[in-house]
Amino acid sequence: MRHKIDEDIQELIVRYRPIIAFRVRKALGAQNTDCEDLVSEILSQVLEKIQTGEFRGESSLGTFVYTITSRRIVDYIREKTKVMKYAPEPAPFPDPQETLEVAEMSDRVKKALSRLKPKYREVLYLYYYQELSRDEVAERLGVSTRKVSELVNYALKLIRKELKS
């Protein structure tokens, strides 16, 4: 019995740690050194609440973890603003180097980007770098919005292929 619970806990940590970490980094910025501590703290809170029976399965486990994560993030920001005048403003798009795995992935993405045909590069540049809407990209390139979606999706497919290889 004890063994079974340990296994469940292991599974839960493996499944939710990356999701919690993603949510925390998005809120606080990847460079924030408090991220790791916060993630661990949230995980132990989740485990504790499950063990004390506070999670009764009224919502899905995912939603339960999401709620605890969001609450903790709000608390963290509130604590910080007490000390500092402004909430920590995360850098919007930090260079993807936080883990070795992510850095490796980013290298593959770079490789894939440089191999793309100009029409795909152009559409990715306008859509993701300049953050134009699909409609605006369509107008710029003189093609339909549908075509823009096709180009973006196909370019992503090509990049994904490089990531999987």
Added chain:
Amino acid sequence: MSKCKFEDLIDGYLLNKLSEGDREAFEEHYFNCSSCFEQLQERDVIIRTIKNNPALLEEKEEVRSSALAGLRKELASFLTVRQLAFAGVTALLVMVIIFTVIPRHQVPAPNFFLTDEETVRGSSITLISPVIDMGQVPSSFEWKKLGDNIEYQISISNGELLWKATTRENRITLPDEVKAKMVPGQKYSWQVKAFGPDGSLIAVSSRVQFKISAD
């Protein structure tokens, strides 16, 4: 891989374009949907890589002057570069022909037929009014002036000569007695001839018809 309806929110979420409601709904969703979370992680690295390495995508000319690029692209979609060059050269040749070759072939002065036997070579007179159908009997006739010291002879006919007069002006008023002879519904024609100081014929207009409407 079946498509999840939340997939479309991934870009908006990462680019911070979602409303607060959508953002929270999507956050709760990816805590529950491993397929969306997997894609989210992947897209996050792709977008951050693009944001940090725009040079990999920049197509200097094409992206910057994309208004021009768009036009060029539209053209290019049905014309290849070679065809475009060919069209350019052809257009240039046509211009050369129009502006240099044709003017050398000056049209000779037209021949005017005065009567069946008599023709004259010279310039033409442009008639100004009346040249179309008139609502009432015209009270005056006007044509383009040719020069000084020229005498014009005007003739009006409706099959046979109705009136003939000369003047040194480039217009003439129709006398009342001639006006009285002209009736609505009838077609008339008029012509002007120009004579030089020595009395020689120097120009003739074409014979222009006009009709006085019947009402």
